[in-house]
Amino acid sequence: MRILVTGGAGYIGSHTVLLLLQAGHQVVVVDNLSNSNPEALRRVAELAGRAATLHEVDILDHAAMDHAFTEAQPDAVIHFAGLKAVGESVREPMRYYRNNVAGTVALLEAMERHQVRTLLFSSSATVYGDPHAVPILEDFPLSATNPYGRSKLMIEEILRDLHRSAPEWSIGILRYFNPVGAHESGRIGEDPNGLPNNLLPYVTQVAVGRLPAVSVYGSDYPTPDGTGVRDYIHVVDLADGHLRALDYLLRGPGLLTCNLGTGKGVSVLEMIHAMERAAGKSIPCRLTERRPGDVALCYADPGRARQLLGWTASRDLDAMCADAWRWQRDNPDGYPSA
Ligand code: NAD
Ligand code: UFG
Numbered sequence: 001m002r003i004l005v006t007g008g009a010g011y012i013g014s015h016t017v018l019l020l021l022q023a024g025h026q027v028v029v030v031d032n033l034s035n036s037n038p039e040a041l042r043r044v045a046e047l048a049g050r051a052a053t054l055h056e057v058d059i060l061d062h063a064a065m066d067h068a069f070t071e072a073q074p075d076a077v078i079h080f081a082g083l084k085a086v087g088e089s090v091r092e093p094m095r096y097y098r099n100n101v102a103g104t105v106a107l108l109e110a111m112e113r114h115q116v117r118t119l120l121f122s123s124s125a126t127v128y129g130d131p132h133a134v135p136i137l138e139d140f141p142l143s144a145t146n147p148y149g150r151s152k153l154m155i156e157e158i159l160r161d162l163h164r165s166a167p168e169w170s171i172g173i174l175r176y177f178n179p180v181g182a183h184e185s186g187r188i189g190e191d192p193n194g195l196p197n198n199l200l201p202y203v204t205q206v207a208v209g210r211l212p213a214v215s216v217y218g219s220d221y222p223t224p225d226g227t228g229v230r231d232y233i234h235v236v237d238l239a240d241g242h243l244r245a246l247d248y249l250l251r252g253p254g255l256l257t258c259n260l261g262t263g264k265g266v267s268v269l270e271m272i273h274a275m276e277r278a279a280g281k282s283i284p285c286r287l288t289e290r291r292p293g294d295v296a297l298c299y300a301d302p303g304r305a306r307q308l309l310g311w312t313a314s315r316d317l318d319a320m321c322a323d324a325w326r327w328q329r330d331n332p333d334g335y336p337s338a
Pocket of ligand 1: 006007010011013030031032033034035036057058059060079080081082083084099103122123124125176177
């Protein structure tokens, strides 16, 4: 198959491109490199023994997208491109709506022009807002608490409207829980710009000595140890979920909405202790105030993905930490600057 991957140089994209290449697909990446480094795709090529073609293009650039589609002649599109920092989205909402929402509309129009009607979209557990119960099922009520989350929700609604009006489309909405870890080679991984917003990259940067201590945001949640509970999923399992979902979509038109998580909740303190085991050192942390907007508990019911896609996450918390640590230890400053 020929697959066009937007945002394929990023964290989840690069791991998915590797698996696509290893499965024998032809891959064309469209990425403006606003939050990624082309070195990721060079290393993917090294690992796969063959390369994806990179178009350094913004998905909002009509002419450049037409050129990429004409060259790629894709059977399907996997759409990772988007901005993802919650705090930044509160400060710069228009940038998020333009890049994520208008960018997706532009992509869908380009797909229609080129008669490509199979799409996998990166949504997020953030669309469940503050869930009334756990584990979370796909038919739970949807809401958003910040512009980033709202951009995901808007895109989901656009995709549902599109499918209603044009049922010949085959669309997969994948709601990721908390992607962590890195490829087991230690060659590709998550390389956040500046101070990490997310727990695991923060913890590994403390472990490697780049940051002094982890702040644990809240220890009075109604959870077993008082700290926030999340469903961390190994990025390679997540990437594998995309290959399974792609197989499913290519069987025929339809609209698939699926959680991608492990179904297991892990607390902030459990995560820090698991990383201490992986890195073989203690990780300084201090208990601080809750972070505004955080929920106490968020984990998936992964039953639908198991049933429809035959997919379950196979890597456990120790593997997530071992692989995240190998990446951080071998690349303490992330990818070398381009
Ligand atoms: P990332 O920032 O590493 O990757 C996104 C890629 O998209 C980057 O390479 C960036 O340069 C590119 N990009 C952004 N805007 C673009 C544009 N207008 N045109 C072309 N390229 C553009 O992020 P990631 O963690 O790999 O996330 C991938 C997707 O998954 C995003 O849509 C994100 O919202 C979603 N998601 C991520 C998480 C997470 O915790 N990492 C959780 C749920 C959903
Ligand atoms: N946390 C800390 N200290 C930190 C960072 C995080 O204690 O320095 C805690 C948070 O309070 C939370 C847990 O660690 O309890 C996980 O926090 P992350 O920021 O890693 O992840 P979130 O679940 O808050 O958010 C992530 C993505 C969002 C997405 C959401 C739902 O970052 O974009 O999952 O999918 F919307």
